[in-house]
Amino acid sequence: MKCFYYSRYRFYNQNAKHELKFFLISDIHFSNKVKSDCLRAITEQARQKQPNYILIAGDIIDALSTVDNDSDLKRLTSWLEQLGKIAPVLIELGNHDFYRKNPAHNNIFSKKRHWFAEKNQRYIDALNAIENVQLLDNQVYEDKNVYIFGFTQSPDYFQFDRDERRGTTIFHPGGEDLDIMLSDLDKVDQKLITNLPKNKVKIAIIHSPIYLDDPQVAAKLYEFDYFISGHMHNGVVPPVLHDLWRSDRGIIAPGKKLFPRGARAKIASPYDKTILLGAVSTIQASAKPITFVNGIFPTHIATLELSKRETLARKPDVSHQYLSYQSSKS
Numbered sequence: 001m002k003c004f005y006y007s008r009y010r011f012y013n014q015n016a017k018h019e020l021k022f023f024l025i026s027d028i029h030f031s032n033k034v035k036s037d038c039l040r041a042i043t044e045q046a047r048q049k050q051p052n053y054i055l056i057a058g059d060i061i062d063a064l065s066t067v068d069n070d071s072d073l074k075r076l077t078s079w080l081e082q083l084g085k086i087a088p089v090l091i092e093l094g095n096h097d098f099y100r101k102n103p104a105h106n107n108i109f110s111k112k113r114h115w116f117a118e119k120n121q122r123y124i125d126a127l128n129a130i131e132n133v134q135l136l137d138n139q140v141y142e143d144k145n146v147y148i149f150g151f152t153q154s155p156d157y158f159q160f161d162r163d164e165r166r167g168t169t170i171f172h173p174g175g176e177d178l179d180i181m182l183s184d185l186d187k188v189d190q191k192l193i194t195n196l197p198k199n200k201v202k203i204a205i206i207h208s209p210i211y212l213d214d215p216q217v218a219a220k221l222y223e224f225d226y227f228i229s230g231h232m233h234n235g236v237v238p239p240v241l242h243d244l245w246r247s248d249r250g251i252i253a254p255g256k257k258l259f260p261r262g263a264r265a266k267i268a269s270p271y272d273k274t275i276l277l278g279a280v281s282t283i284q285a286s287a288k289p290i291t292f293v294n295g296i297f298p299t300h301i302a303t304l305e306l307s308k309r310e311t312l313a314r315k316p317d318v319s320h321q322y323l324s325y326q327s328s329k330s
Contacts, residue, residue, distance in 0.1 A: 002038075004045060004323040005239070007302040009267060009275055012312035013225060015201050017145060023049050023087070024302040026057035026207075026230025027279035029096060030076050031066040033291060034281055038299060039079045041325040042280070043086070049303055051087050053146065057230040057277055058094025058207030060127075062285045063101055064120050077126050084132035091127060091135045092150035094207035094231060095158040096284070117155030136205065138188050147202045149192055149224070154184050158208075175255045181211050185220045196223045201306060207231050208254075209262065209274050226304065227274045234278035235263030238296055239322075267318050277302055298322065 013020075023046045028034065046054060060076070067073040083089045099115045127135045134141055136150020157180040185193070196202050202224045209229035211217045221227070234242065235250010242264075250263025265276040278300025283291050 002325050003298045004041070004325070005278060005298040005300050006045075006321050006323050007265065007278075007300070008305065008317075008319045009302065010305045010307070010312055010317035011226075012270060012309060012316075013201055013306040014308065015199055015225075016306040016308055019305065019307045020053075020145060020201060021049065021051045021306075022203075022228075022304040023051035023054045024057070024228060024275065024277055024304060025054075025280055025300070026228075026277040027059040027094070027233060027281060027284070028056070029059055029062040029279070029281040029284035029286075031062040031285035032072070033062075033285040033294070036075070036079075037325070038280070042299065042301065043079065043082045044325075045301055045323070046083060046086050051303065053148070054083050054087050054089045055148070055203070055205055055228050056089065056091045057205050057228050058092050059096040059230065059279075059284075060091060060094070061123070062096055062281075063099045063115075064118060064123060065101060066285070067123055067126075073123070073126055077130055080127070080133050081130050084130055087132075088141070089130075089133040090141050090148055090150065090205065091133065092205035092207060093135070093137060093152050095153070095155065096286075097123075098155045099286075101286070138192070140192055142197075142200070145200060147197055147200045148205065149203070150205045151185070151188065153181065153207055156180050157184055176208060176210050178211050178214060178216075181214075182216055182220070185217070193221060194223065201225055203228060205229075209276055212274055213262075225273065228277070228304070229274055230277045230279065232260075232263045232276060233282050234265075234300065235260065236282060236297075237264065239298060267316055270313060270316060272316070275302065275304055 061067055098117045100118045102116055138152050139150060141148045157177055159175055159177060203226050204221060204224045205228045208231040212227055231254060236252050237250055248262055248264050248266040249259050252258055253260035253263055280299050282297035283294035285291060
């Protein structure tokens with residue numbers, strides 16, 4: 001579907017020295033299935049929205065094989081370079097940014113590991129080499145207005161390596177593990193997530209939102225004002241049903257659980273901290289043979305807008321609309 005599903009989130013924030021706007025995307029799953037006209041349209045939307053910052057919440061690529069070729073990697077970095085000309089681009093890694101397919105894995109019923117995890121330095125260096133683009137791999141971007149932390153959930157957390165002891169299924173390489181999430185947070189330099197600056201907007205970009213409401217995780221990250229997450233692909237709910245079904249449930253989760261809670265964005269009060277993004281590519285290339293249905297899903301984009309308007313202190317202003325690729329609406 002050649003259109004955008006645009007979500008606008010407007011919040012009161014006492015530390016916003018002036019109105020701040022963040023352009024948000026997630027789960028691009030870059031591959032040869034992601035066409036250049038889609039990438040150009042995203043760039044144009046970002047330009048029209050005039051954000052102060054652009055945040056990308058992980059799964060930039062679908063698998064490392066999609067950027068093994070120099071020309072494919074150049075297509076990706078050239079697009080990110082264009083975004084960097086609009087505003088600072090801050091990227092956090094998702095699980096697919098570590099994935100390399102095992103050639104011995106033949107089909108969904110195979111007992112061979114589907115993926116291996118690899119932190120590919122060539123890919124990492126290519127991202128970091130782009131002007132005005134910064135990869136936040138357990139790192140912080142800070143200026144006079146914002147404190148933005150990118151938390152990398154480890155490949156172990158996503159349990160990509162089909163291990164029957166962890167209750168995985170023939171349909172998916174693994175689930176997610178709360179204990180590993182807590183361990184990953186403990187390994188982070190604690191100066192990055194505690195005693196944060198009082199007079200700045202504080203945001204954590206965290207690819208998977210699944211355990212963000214767990215009391216132990218929340219206690220470690222309580223100083224942040226907002227979390228920016230993706231991963232859930234809007235529960236793979238198609239457009240018409242999405243508009244009618246008023247629930248945070250989805251049809252299917254990344255772990256292949258049916259009708260999962262917390263799969264879709266739901267902001268109801270000023271105390272809701274997680275901005276959950278839909279995907280640029282709802283059905284990614286590695287999900288074949290069902291990628292053909294991707295044409296029914298829109299490209300998800302969002303903005304987070306912060307100000308000191310008192311009316312927003314009572315309730316955030318949330319709106320959604322469909323925009324054509326050619327739309328000039330801001």
